[in-house]
Every structure is written in C-alpha cells, then in structure tokens.
Amino acid sequence: MTLAIRFADIEAARERLRGVAHRTPVLTSRSADARTGARLFFKCENLQRTGAFKFRGAYNALAQFSPEQRARGVVAFSSGNHAQAIALAAQLLGIPATIVMPQDAPPIKIEATRGYGAEIVFYDRYREDREAIGRALAAERGLTLIPPFDHPHVMAGQGTAAAELFEDVGALDALVVCVGGGGLISGCAVAAKHLAPGCRVIGVEPEAGNDVQLSLAAGRIVHIDVPATIADGAQTQHAGQLTFPVIQALVAEIVTVPDAALVRAMRFFAERMKLVVEPTGALAAAAVFERLSLAGRRVGVIVSGGNLDCARYAQLLSSASP
Amino acid sequence: MTLAIRFADIEAARERLRGVAHRTPVLTSRSADARTGARLFFKCENLQRTGAFKFRGAYNALAQFSPEQRARGVVAFSSGNHAQAIALAAQLLGIPATIVMPQDAPPIKIEATRGYGAEIVFYDRYREDREAIGRALAAERGLTLIPPFDHPHVMAGQGTAAAELFEDVGALDALVVCVGGGGLISGCAVAAKHLAPGCRVIGVEPEAGNDVQLSLAAGRIVHIDVPATIADGAQTQHAGQLTFPVIQALVAEIVTVPDAALVRAMRFFAERMKLVVEPTGALAAAAVFERLSLAGRRVGVIVSGGNLDCARYAQLLSSASP
Numbered sequence: 001m002t003l004a005i006r007f008a009d010i011e012a013a014r015e016r017l018r019g020v021a022h023r024t025p026v027l028t029s030r031s032a033d034a035r036t037g038a039r040l041f042f043k044c045e046n047l048q049r050t051g052a053f054k055f056r057g058a059y060n061a062l063a064q065f066s067p068e069q070r071a072r073g074v075v076a077f078s079s080g081n082h083a084q085a086i087a088l089a090a091q092l093l094g095i096p097a098t099i100v101m102p103q104d105a106p107p108i109k110i111e112a113t114r115g116y117g118a119e120i121v122f123y124d125r126y127r128e129d130r131e132a133i134g135r136a137l138a139a140e141r142g143l144t145l146i147p148p149f150d151h152p153h154v155m156a157g158q159g160t161a162a163a164e165l166f167e168d169v170g171a172l173d174a175l176v177v178c179v180g181g182g183g184l185i186s187g188c189a190v191a192a193k194h195l196a197p198g199c200r201v202i203g204v205e206p207e208a209g210n211d212v213q214l215s216l217a218a219g220r221i222v223h224i225d226v227p228a229t230i231a232d233g234a235q236t237q238h239a240g241q242l243t244f245p246v247i248q249a250l251v252a253e254i255v256t257v258p259d260a261a262l263v264r265a266m267r268f269f270a271e272r273m274k275l276v277v278e279p280t281g282a283l284a285a286a287a288v289f290e291r292l293s294l295a296g297r298r299v300g301v302i303v304s305g306g307n308l309d310c311a312r313y314a315q316l317l318s319s320a321s322p
Numbered sequence: 323m324t325l326a327i328r329f330a331d332i333e334a335a336r337e338r339l340r341g342v343a344h345r346t347p348v349l350t351s352r353s354a355d356a357r358t359g360a361r362l363f364f365k366c367e368n369l370q371r372t373g374a375f376k377f378r379g380a381y382n383a384l385a386q387f388s389p390e391q392r393a394r395g396v397v398a399f400s401s402g403n404h405a406q407a408i409a410l411a412a413q414l415l416g417i418p419a420t421i422v423m424p425q426d427a428p429p430i431k432i433e434a435t436r437g438y439g440a441e442i443v444f445y446d447r448y449r450e451d452r453e454a455i456g457r458a459l460a461a462e463r464g465l466t467l468i469p470p471f472d473h474p475h476v477m478a479g480q481g482t483a484a485a486e487l488f489e490d491v492g493a494l495d496a497l498v499v500c501v502g503g504g505g506l507i508s509g510c511a512v513a514a515k516h517l518a519p520g521c522r523v524i525g526v527e528p529e530a531g532n533d534v535q536l537s538l539a540a541g542r543i544v545h546i547d548v549p550a551t552i553a554d555g556a557q558t559q560h561a562g563q564l565t566f567p568v569i570q571a572l573v574a575e576i577v578t579v580p581d582a583a584l585v586r587a588m589r590f591f592a593e594r595m596k597l598v599v600e601p602t603g604a605l606a607a608a609a610v611f612e613r614l615s616l617a618g619r620r621v622g623v624i625v626s627g628g629n630l631d632c633a634r635y636a637q638l639l640s641s642a643s644p
Contacts, residue, residue: 022349022350025347025369027369028344030371031437046596047347047349047595047596049352051594051596108593115353267632270598270632270635271430271632272373273369274368274369274373274597274598274599274628274629275596275597275598276592276596276597276598277596306596307596310589310592310593310639310640311639311640313592313636313639314635314636314637314639314640315636315640317632317633317635317636318632318633318636318637
C-alpha cells in the first residue's frame, strides 16, 4: 500500500516553513536523564508559534493553496491548537480564515484566534455538528476545508519537527510521540524511517482514549466514544484514513498513560525544565518517565504543545501530588 | 577608575563554560512585539542549568580554583539560585561544597542542593548571621568563599549571557537586565560595551528595593532594609564594591516595577511564551511591558531564572488579574 506522504514531502515542507515557523529548541535535562537512565532530547513544540506543532502542518497546507483557493479562503473546525494554527498561517499568507468553534470555548482561545484576524463561527456543541457546519460553509462560500490531521500536507508539515530533531542530535534509539488523530506521529515516523532507520517510533495515548492502540490490534480503524481525559488534544475518536496506514507501517508500538501521570509530567516540566506544557503535550514525556524502559538509550521526546488557561494550569499544578 | 572586569575576562569565561553551561535559546514572541512595538529578544536563562544564570558565574569561579583550593572545597551562603549553582559547579569539578542555608528554606531548594552532592549547614535566620557562619567555616576548614555577586570571576561568568545574545542576534538598541547585587548587569554591561557600543543597558529593580537606583543618584553605595518584594533574587540590601563602579560607568539608567507588574509578566510568559519564570526573572520583561518606551527598537531582555515552588507558582498565576 502506498502511504499518503513520502520523505520528499517533508523536505518540501521544510523549505516552505523556513523563516516562518520557529526552529524550536531541543532541551536536555540532567534530572530527567537521571530519572530514566536514558539520554533524553526534548523537542519543544510548546515553543512553536501559536504554542503547538500544529502551526507546521497548517502553514504547509495553506502555502500550497492555488491563487483561487487563497482568494476564497480557508475554513477549519477546532476548539484547540489547530484553529489558532490555521488562523495565524492564513494571516501570514493573506488568506481569509473562518474557524468554527463551540460557543463555550475558553475565552482565551477565542481571543487568540480572533487576534490572528480569523472570522469565528460559533456553534452549540450539544445540538449542532461542527463538521457539517464546516462543510456547509466550505460549499456555500467556496472555502477550502483543512482538517486537523487527515491531510497529506498537514502530515508532512508535522513531520518537520522530527526532521529538525534528527538534524540537531543525530540518530536516536527511540522517538516518543503523542497520538491524537495521528497527524504528528505519522509525519514523524516517515521522517524517522528516512533519517534514522533504526529508531523505534513509539506512540502515546491517554489511557481513556486508546483508540489507535485498539486499532493496531484489530488491524482496522476502531471508533471510540469521546474519551474522558485531560489531554484534550488527544480526545479524538478515531485515527484518520491517511494517518492510520502510516502508523500501521512505521510505528513500533503504542503505550498509554493515565491522566495522573500527565499531571506529574507537567509538574516536572514546570519545576525542573521551566516549561509550560499542556496535558496532551506531556503524553510522550509521561510515558518515558513512567511506562517505558529506555535505560542506556538515546531518546527523542516530542513536547507537542503548551496551550492552556492560566487558571486551569495553576489548578493542575496545585493538584499534583509531589 | 579601573573596573573589576574587562571583556577579555568574559571571553575567557566563555571558553571555560563551553560544553558545560547550556547555550540558552533566544526566543521571540509576536504578541510581545505587538504589545510594545519593539522587536524583543528574550535570552532564556531560566532554561540554564540549575534554572538560572547563576550557574555561569559559579562555574567560572570554581574552574579557576588552584589544586589546593579544589581539594579543600568551596563554601557559599544563599537560600537561592547561587546555592544550587555553586553546588552543581562543584560537583562537576569534583570540589567539595558546603552551602549555608536557612533552616526554613523551601524543601525543594534544600533537596536540589543536596541532590548536587553539597553538604548543607543550616542556620537560624532570625538569630544567626549567615555571612559570619560562612566566614567561620571558610577559616576553620580552609574553604574558599564564593560570594553571590561581588567577585570578578562571578561577574565575568554572568556576562557570557549577554555575549551569547549579541552573537545570536547582532547589535541591539537596548539591553534590559534585572538588578539584585549587580553581578549579572555588570557582566552584561561590559559585554555590551565591547560588542554593541551603541546599546543602552537598562537595569530593573523592584519598586520596594531600588537601592541601586538610589545609589546612582547619590553617587555612592546606598544600603536599604531588606525590601518587601516577591522578587526574592533582588532582595539585596546594597550593590557590591566591585559591581557598583561598573554600573556607574556603563549602565544608562535604572527603572523600577511593582510586584503586580511582575505577576502580570509571569502570566504573560506562561500563557504566551510557555515559560516558567520566577518573579526576579520577570523584572526585565515587566519593565519592557509597563515602564519603558521602546517602540521601533531592537531590545534584548534577560529572563534570569525560573526557580520557584510549584504551589507558589500556581498561587501567583491564579492571583494575577487578567
């Protein structure tokens, strides 16, 4: 089966993102290494523009719009990091953006998205279907819909994070990546396959939302109910038609972590590494700290995002047991 | 008058720190730029080893010990970032370290210092004089006392932060630096004088602890009572005999900010830049956001540290008004 993206797509994405996306730093931590016995390299996508890796995929997709697509505009539905990523990428490229968001989205996210110049269309998450609204807007106004993960340009853009990491630190024994819909891990796995063929790519899902783990076991895409987890970026109900085959082909295993481990990892990031990391962004690190045995290995850890409300963050930091 | 350090001392410090200190990232923020009209470059010393710039000066000082000094050991008194910096630098160089700390220092700081292998000598901060204890230990055991700021090797080490910043981003119109005892700003000012002679070096003190501002006005070192401020790294009562002449000669002005501005800046760092910054570490940014007019300028901002207890951090984030 032909996979949706090849390494050449990631290389092309890197050219498009050059000077636009931040080349995020790779940080190391003596205390994290001491704790695991591994040599860990944290790729800090929480320090990416808009606070998450999502900007890479969004910009890579929008930069490939035809002149007509650019003139008409883009639409996306998301209450999270994809919305802000699309809004900023559109602003930078001079493309009108419409974002479909729930009425009760956090005010800080609404403001940020508006701050990037996007038009926001609200919907009632209990009564309306955001996908249907997005598709209707696309049809009525001739907008191009960019989904959050299941799109080759999005996947290739996300893969640039891993490509930069390998370029900075050389070959790795393992690369640990959070899994929502699979956009990030599929892009990263294609990069790893090419740049460090011996590297095991390991996915991490929240315990309550292990649909990709179930899907790999079943050999087909399994759908689950919206999982109850604080990792809101991984509350997807199923992997994508394009991302899942890449995961099947290139990801070595999927492990899961409970929410309490995410809070402990967030606290570690704050105390020892001085980084604000959102729950989803802490998935990979939590697995490295509490689930995986990686002593003696060189391991890449993608810190995927840092967007959360200050009050919520304060609450999670306070609730963590030491 | 001859200043305590020259640029050559900073260059020598850079050689000693190469491969030992982190070359900390310089981050930019679209929203910070939009807010100020300036182009801001944040030098993230909160991401330095031990979570603060202090490691630079500590290591630079200890690396210059004679074989006899190394064998006998180092002593320092500090409840803060200098203690951890000395402890780690000593561990890396195989030098025994003794740290004089108050009995009621935060457990996390005691643990971190012990984790670096230092011996801790406790004192009662209400009844005993830590300087006297430090000096007595130095005399009895033949230890070398390294003060937190008023030492040429410490000052030169701290100056490497500014040297790296200029190397990364080129000339700047202004460099904004927090001021406690003056170790960081004096080193940075010497670096700026040499690498970017047109750059205005601006110091920032907490409103309640403006001893250096008063000292510049008086033309001599003014002593104040321990200031009541959340910026515990700037609770110094007076500048140093070595740092003050450098500040007089090379610093353009000192401005002050109230504690509430520090909390707002910390919240900005968390929400928009995903960085954990301690109150002292937010001094320079708070001045840039709320006190200085820097529109159109290229400005360096030293983010000096990120060490604070999670519970305290959560409390400060929650208390901030939006």
